[in-house]
Amino acid sequence: RDALAEENYVPSCSVIRRCAFEAAGGWEEVGGTYWDWWLWLRITRQGWRMSRLPARSYLLYRRYPTQNSVVHQPARPAAYAEISRRLPSTVFTPFAPGRWRWAIPLWTENLRRSGLPLDRAQLIVMDNTRDPAARRALLEAGESLAPRAFTLLADATDADGENRHRTGGAGVSELLCSHWRRALALADGDLLWSLEDDVRIQAGDYARLVSALRPHVGIVGSPAVSRWRRPLEVMVYRWVSHRPFDLARLPNGRVDYRGLACAGVESVGSVSCCSTLIRRTVYAGYAPMPSAEGGARWSGWEFSLMRRARDVGRDVLCHWGAPADHLLDDQRALTVADWRRALARPTYYERPAACARHERPAVAIKPARHAGPREGRATDAPLRVAGSAPKSARSADSARSTAHDAHDAHDAHDAHDARDMNGGCARATGKGDGACRTRRRAGR
DSSP: OTTTTTOOOSOSSOOOOHHHHHHTTSOOOOSTTOHHHHHHHHHHHTTOOOOOOOTTOOOOOOOOTTSHHHHTGGGHHHHHHHHHHTSOEEEEEEEOTTOHHHHHHHHHHHHHTTTOOGGGEEEEEEEOSOOHHHHHHHHHHHHHHOOSEEEEEEOOOOHHHHHHHHHOTHHHHHHHHHHHHHHHTTOOOSEEEEEOTTEEOOTTHHHHHHHTOOTTEEEEEOOOBOSSOSSOOBSEEOEEETTTTEEOBOTTSOBOOTTOOOSSEEEESEEOSSEEEEEHHHHTTOOOOBOTTOTTOBOOHHHHHHHHHHHTTOEEEEETTSOOEEESSSSOEEOHHHHHHHHTSTTTTSOOHHHHHHTOOOOOOOOOTTSOOOGGGOOSSOOOBBTBOOOOOSSTTTGGGHHHHHHHTSOGGGOOOHHHHTTOHHHHHSSHHHHHHHHHHHHO
16 A cells, blocks of 8 residues: 555556445546546555556557547646645644643644645644643644544653653653654554644645655655754755765754755755655654664654665655744744845854864754853854844843844753754764763763
């Protein structure tokens, strides 16, 4: 079924059981010339299996200029997208504590205007709030959407796991890898849409992502700005090697966008899972990828999925025409347009002064709430937030930390471990694991 969801390899000259044909509803005039493909998908969805005759049995296929497959060839991409949009899908969203009052209405609005056929969608929600009121609100929101199926999973971590979630660091990657394993064990859609609770999408974005699917494509994602790196970075990466999964980064730890078109639909090495479509052939074999630092650490659920796509021979695409806004709260958001303005500055790729002085890479790690801004996170310009002006500096000593005020306003548990998410800071800096561990201890 997974291979059939990617392309039609069954010829229309086939023998079908009458009971299977009638149970599937017979022919439906959808997908242009792909009527047969849509029929096979509905039949196999009911549990029927297909078999192929031996290779020595074949048909002679006559081609002529006025046949349907030739006349309708220009319309095939649109027909392929229509069939893909009708595939059963699964939406997975983990909800973090502290923001559910505005995140749940945002999630509901995103789904309603996304172009997703909710009657064919399975919704899986991970409730990390530990709040009965939030759980009731999630149940009401799920029922109001009337999906094909709705599953609410509760966070089963102990008190120590809850503390790791709130303070950020490696605990977040470990916790979310566990959540993904639980959710994917229940997912039954041919497509999985990872839609985070703190992103705002454009109307019709699900249909836009689906329109980029092709038989060789395993993942299509929306660009989104990171909330834990300064200056602003979009979580889209080129990859320089498959094993180990190394990404293109500069010596100062920043993402190297040179070589990317940053426009249209582009083949990349990795995208974030803020708003991302994943084929079943990719997510069915998901397993967390061990971190380069060793121990019981993981490199993050996102990069594990990206390498899984490479392992099964599928491309990873970024749809620059469907950007997602990363919200800091119910009024402020980081947008791709903000990042483009920052990227246009001549100083974007320069080595930070703090980095040159101490000979340390500027890897931005979100500190705990009680910690002050770190010198390595300094930036040369205030953070631009959609809908609001940057805060003014209160003194000359605090001017360099102005860019972090809006970033620190959201809960600390939302921060990810940058060293885990970029495949280990040892590869980004070239200084080895010892330098990573030393800097981490010094930061504490």
